[in-house]
Amino acid sequence: MCLAIPAEVTELLPGSMGRVQIDGITKVVSLALVDGVGVGDYVLLHVGFALSRIDPDEAAETLSLLREMGELAELEPEEPAG
Numbered sequence: 001m002c003l004a005i006p007a008e009v010t011e012l013l014p015g016s017m018g019r020v021q022i023d024g025i026t027k028v029v030s031l032a033l034v035d036g037v038g039v040g041d042y043v044l045l046h047v048g049f050a051l052s053r054i055d056p057d058e059a060a061e062t063l064s065l066l067r068e069m070g071e072l073a074e075l076e077p078e079e080p081a082g
Contacts, residue, residue, distance in 0.1 A: 004044040004051055006059035009037055
């Protein structure tokens with residue numbers, strides 16, 4: 001299964017690269033696949049590449065659901081080894 005995560009573009013860098021932020025984590029990624037990306041835009045990020053722009057409200061909702069999934073995973077009992 002592949003998962004693309006919303007990230008906010010915080011800085012444009014040379015060579016079609018950009019700095020993005022995901023829940024306080026900053027990464028440098030390729031913006032080469034998406035035309036016209038600017039600072040403040042949200043992009044769907046997969047393995048270091050922005051795939052498309054995403055609406056800020058949709059990005060917030062997706063990030064909220066991902067956080068919720070992580071919290072639920074912490075509550076689930078671990079499967080016994082073996």
